[in-house]
Amino acid sequence: MQNDSLWQAVLGEIELSVSRGSFITWFKNTELVKSDAAVAVIGVPNVFIKEQLEHKFSGLISDVLGKNGVKPKAIEYKISSVVSTKPVYDDPVIFGEKAAEIEEEHVVKTANGSSLSHSYRQGLNERYTFENFVVGASNELAFAACQSIAQNPGMKYNPLFLYGGVGIGKTHLIQAVGNDLTATQPGLRILYISTEQFVQEFVDALRFRKTADFASYYRSADILIVDDIQFIAGKEKIQEEFFHTFNALYQANKQIIISSDKPPKDIPTLEERLKSRFTWGMSIDMQTPDFETRCAIIQAKSLDHQVTLSHEVVEYLSTNIPTNVRELEGALNQLLAFCEVRSLEPSLSVATSLLGTTKTRPKHLSAKQIIERTSRHFQVPIEDMVGPKRDKDIVVPRQIAMYMLRSELHLSFPKIARELGRKDHTTAIHSVDKIEKLSRLDPGLRQTIADIKERLYA
Ligand code: ADP
Ligand code: MG
Numbered sequence: 001m002q003n004d005s006l007w008q009a010v011l012g013e014i015e016l017s018v019s020r021g022s023f024i025t026w027f028k029n030t031e032l033v034k035s036d037a038a039v040a041v042i043g044v045p046n047v048f049i050k051e052q053l054e055h056k057f058s059g060l061i062s063d064v065l066g067k068n069g070v071k072p073k074a075i076e077y078k079i080s081s082v083v084s085t086k087p088v089y090d091d092p093v094i095f096g097e098k099a100a101e102i103e104e105e106h107v108v109k110t111a112n113g114s115s116l117s118h119s120y121r122q123g124l125n126e127r128y129t130f131e132n133f134v135v136g137a138s139n140e141l142a143f144a145a146c147q148s149i150a151q152n153p154g155m156k157y158n159p160l161f162l163y164g165g166v167g168i169g170k171t172h173l174i175q176a177v178g179n180d181l182t183a184t185q186p187g188l189r190i191l192y193i194s195t196e197q198f199v200q201e202f203v204d205a206l207r208f209r210k211t212a213d214f215a216s217y218y219r220s221a222d223i224l225i226v227d228d229i230q231f232i233a234g235k236e237k238i239q240e241e242f243f244h245t246f247n248a249l250y251q252a253n254k255q256i257i258i259s260s261d262k263p264p265k266d267i268p269t270l271e272e273r274l275k276s277r278f279t280w281g282m283s284i285d286m287q288t289p290d291f292e293t294r295c296a297i298i299q300a301k302s303l304d305h306q307v308t309l310s311h312e313v314v315e316y317l318s319t320n321i322p323t324n325v326r327e328l329e330g331a332l333n334q335l336l337a338f339c340e341v342r343s344l345e346p347s348l349s350v351a352t353s354l355l356g357t358t359k360t361r362p363k364h365l366s367a368k369q370i371i372e373r374t375s376r377h378f379q380v381p382i383e384d385m386v387g388p389k390r391d392k393d394i395v396v397p398r399q400i401a402m403y404m405l406r407s408e409l410h411l412s413f414p415k416i417a418r419e420l421g422r423k424d425h426t427t428a429i430h431s432v433d434k435i436e437k438l439s440r441l442d443p444g445l446r447q448t449i450a451d452i453k454e455r456l457y458a
Pocket of ligand 1: 132133134135139164165166167168169170172173297325326
């Protein structure tokens, strides 16, 4: 069969299994560029559609292609200029009631006349679940709060404000709440939106004088999840809009979940009234995962690829990529792909040669370095750190050093005690425990630990 007629057949079938809105938005201007035993290449007009087809409809496309006798090993999506010059769907902007008819998926025209696929879909990615989230000291509080919300949305912790550095699992967790609730309470209206998308939609709504519809759309959510709220900084009109959305939902006991890369007080030009509202419920500072958690994450992710890595490789990766899980995942994927293509075992030497030459630094942290770094941070002489003095300004740095020996090197308690000149290992147990507990409550202490870590790995 010719690609064209084959694709028409496929589209005909797809049209029956998705909503009209979905079909028009995602499939209408696609074509089959190529198909053979190895690969089917589908041409799509833009990157939004490419992503959507890849993430949401790949299974369906592959099934329907299969039914039509095409079973390639892979399906690829390519942005194809031929397709993008074709006229695009040009229904007017649709918000509100009519939007419901096409299942919350819209196509809006941008100012330059090109068409931008735009959807008020739930925005959830099934890949993010509670089950595949690795819990450790750095994120257990956030994890527990999110689980509790998934069980009882709108009751406790409203709003939940989750903040922390890049790539530490904020999006993962807040999406997991949405996915969990989608499964357990399918009747709920759960909306996940990135702040950038929220801003874009609001700007479009202004342009098309559809702000009332925009407002009613978001205010009718049962659960509203807004990711990366820091991007609302400096945007007055949107802050105003979000303020009203927030109030409407809050008053109706609807759950609001917000993530940010910094706490509300540090978001520049964020209106006071929003700042205060963001802290009405529960704010949680998510930490970069400790060494142990990083190892557990690598182990879990490599198992997803059906690979069991040796301890030394796991430790190598955790040591070299200390702060960002996304980068950690990236390095792991790079390693596994490299080994697969060359039929190599993912050994330490492969990992070192592959990653050592790129952005990571092969550096094996020692106990001595941790103690030195900590003593320098507090300007306490090393002799005092490992000596007998019990003054508070020495005891606390010493306890922090012990904590870091545990979290970063996973040393045994007797060894930690020895490193700091203590005879009794219960001192090490108490110290580590104490700092662990304190750091949960004291953002200043967490920052101190983060600063020391940052220097250690720099
Ligand atoms: P953030 O939103 O904080 O920048 P993400 O949630 O996007 O970070 O996380 C980056 C990547 O790391 C995602 O692929 C996510 O699944 C993964 N990840 C982060 N933390 C964990 C964890 N504790 N367990 C499993 N995967 C994690
Ligand atoms: Mg994120």
